[in-house]
Amino acid sequence: MKFRLFLLLLITMFPALNAATLRCVQCNKVIRGRYFTSGGKAYCSETCIEKTWPKCSLCGKHFRNGVQLSDDPGKVFCSDCAAKPQCFSCRLPADCEKLDDGRTLCRECYQRAVFKYEEALEIFNEVRSRLKQELELGTEHRIHFQLVSLPELERRSRETGSGAGIELGLFYHNFTEVTRTTESVLPWHKPKTEVIRTNERFAIYVLYGMPREKLIEICAHELAHDWMQAKYPAIINLKIKEGWAEYVASKANRLFGNESLNRRIELNPDPIYGNGYREIVKYVTDHGKSGLYDYFASLNQNHSAAGQRVK
Numbered sequence: 001m002k003f004r005l006f007l008l009l010l011i012t013m014f015p016a017l018n019a020a021t022l023r024c025v026q027c028n029k030v031i032r033g034r035y036f037t038s039g040g041k042a043y044c045s046e047t048c049i050e051k052t053w054p055k056c057s058l059c060g061k062h063f064r065n066g067v068q069l070s071d072d073p074g075k076v077f078c079s080d081c082a083a084k085p086q087c088f089s090c091r092l093p094a095d096c097e098k099l100d101d102g103r104t105l106c107r108e109c110y111q112r113a114v115f116k117y118e119e120a121l122e123i124f125n126e127v128r129s130r131l132k133q134e135l136e137l138g139t140e141h142r143i144h145f146q147l148v149s150l151p152e153l154e155r156r157s158r159e160t161g162s163g164a165g166i167e168l169g170l171f172y173h174n175f176t177e178v179t180r181t182t183e184s185v186l187p188w189h190k191p192k193t194e195v196i197r198t199n200e201r202f203a204i205y206v207l208y209g210m211p212r213e214k215l216i217e218i219c220a221h222e223l224a225h226d227w228m229q230a231k232y233p234a235i236i237n238l239k240i241k242e243g244w245a246e247y248v249a250s251k252a253n254r255l256f257g258n259e260s261l262n263r264r265i266e267l268n269p270d271p272i273y274g275n276g277y278r279e280i281v282k283y284v285t286d287h288g289k290s291g292l293y294d295y296f297a298s299l300n301q302n303h304s305a306a307g308q309r310v311k
């Protein structure tokens with residue numbers, strides 16, 4: 001999303017009437033002769049006015065017309081820098097490295113990117129155990145963990161047909177339902193039928209090449225889906241599911257000392273992910289964590305009672 005910042009500057013030149021006492025508000029030099037005004041203030045030169053303009057977050061140059069590419073209003077770019085490729089992880093324009101699957105990563109993110117499966121698995125296991133121990137969010141599921149490319153993640157997301165959009169990871173849960181009929185030994189009793197689940201499989205897929213701290217956030221998000229699946233499997237409301245996953249991701253960012261990543265989560269304009277997150281936060285503020293779990297339980301019951309497919 002692009003926002004254009006237009007800075008309305010009125011630059012006029014006036015002959016200095018009271019030259020002896022007039023000083024440039026930027027450099028404090030005494031102004032003699034002609035000077036410039038902007039916003040009712042006096043400047044000795046155009047260079048001094050330019051210094052009051054916003055600074056490009058990438059090249060550091062001051063500009064009049066800039067672009068805000070991310071949700072962070074503190075990150076603005078001159079038009080030259082805004083035209084550079086965008087980093088897949090931090091979403092900011094930069095001189096990027098290109099990955100095998102076509103994604104681009106800025107050098108800063110690339111330096112901390114995780115490509116090795118063993119390293120990623122270690123991070124996944126650490127996130128899982130800390131969520132369990134410190135936030136009491138854990139399951140006993142045997143989760144298959146895998147690093148994948150972007151096309152593969154997109155293909156798997158489409159196949160699963162779950163979620164509100166393409167994420168940087170995917171939680172996958174599948175099973176086969178079998179109807180079992182048990183004949184009673186007593187001929188006047190009706191045969192008993194029950195639906196049982198077999199072949200239950202859990203998997204979490206995440207993109208390779210994500211910076212370590214981003215990988216932590218993605219793992220936490222997907223593990224939150226796993227927890228909800230175990231505790232409240234009948235909840236189908238995407239805003240609740242994704243809002244909860246983003247909420248847990250923000251908790252993990254705090255646990256691991258990566259709180260700066262929460263800016264994206266908090267300011268996310270997305271109606272499912274962003275609004276969902278903010279609704280969960282508000283619910284916890286108003287009713288506490290146990291209140292939130294009661295709410296989940298009621299949603300779970302309503303959805304089950306409505307006969308919706310348990311998935």
Ligand SMILES: [Zn+2]
Nearest residue numbers: 024027044048
């Ligand atoms: Zn000046």
Ligand SMILES: [Zn+2]
Nearest residue numbers: 056059078081
């Ligand atoms: Zn720039």
Ligand SMILES: [Zn+2]
Nearest residue numbers: 087090106109
């Ligand atoms: Zn980056």
Ligand SMILES: [Zn+2]
Nearest residue numbers: 163167242245
């Ligand atoms: Zn999700």
